[in-house]
Amino acid sequence: MANHSTKKSSKTTVEDAHAGQSLLSKAFTPEFQWTDKDEFLDVIYWIRQILGLMLGLVWGIIPLKGFIGLALFLLVNVAIVYIYYNSFQKVDEEEYGGASEILKEGLMTSFSSFLVAWIILYSALHSETGS
């Protein structure tokens, strides 16, 4: 019981130390100690959204076409998230229910924002009947 309470109090001090930090600064701190699992998943989620939009814009400007564009997006997206949590944050994936849980977080939304950005830019810049 005593052991339990010391553990708890040390956890609280870590939490207090990070309480003032914004989510953004936490996200860019390498190997940050995530006391709140949800926060980490939120970071992953927002990284995904921004990434989806950016890649959509880039794919639209280049322009990439066809199945290769879709496949490349999924590959880049998953790879960046994997590198982020595995090499940058060094998070124990088992705590979040395995790698697939982290890799799945927000993938669908990111995919739809990617498609919107890609389609709009592509049809505006590169289609014959465009603009």
Add this chain to the structure above:
Amino acid sequence: MFADCILIVFISVCTAFLGEGLTWIMVYRTEKYKKLKAEVEKQSKKLEKQKENESNDRVQKKKLERQEEKLKTNSRDLSLVKMKSMFAIGFAFTALLSMFNSIFDGRVVANLPFTPISFIQGISHRNLPGEDYTHCSFIFLYILCTMSIRQVRSIYIVFEMNKKKERKALNKWVTFIFLRVHKFSHVPFVLLFCYMLNLVW
């Protein structure tokens, strides 16, 4: 074509805001919702506290189980309150969507950089003349926009919920309950989508 795309994005943003506003009027600001939400938060905190000083006492365990059951019923009630109004909103939006659909009828709003697979073609080439499957109809772009906007909006709601709770109480259990409630709130949207697709088919 570009103007059409921007217009569609604008339409979906507007409808998302409108939907959110209506939900706020019909659900979030009502006394029943506030009371239920407070209750769920209180109970989950209490439960969390009790779980921390877990004991093997049988009576204690039974008490815990009973409380868990109560929490579950409450969160179910909470999602039910949401669901009713969401159905009402859903019907309103279906009417709105069929209006937009008739405005954009037969118009190519964008060119897809890829050829969609056959079962998506039904949506992406809806009401369009010709066999060029890279032509994109209004409904496809609208659905994509709504998907990204709605998810962002609902994650925002979860964010808000998390912030209001005490940090210490934010453990697996609480999150589980909230995610469950949150997940339930998607059911009417899924139903609505199926319904909309059926209608415009």
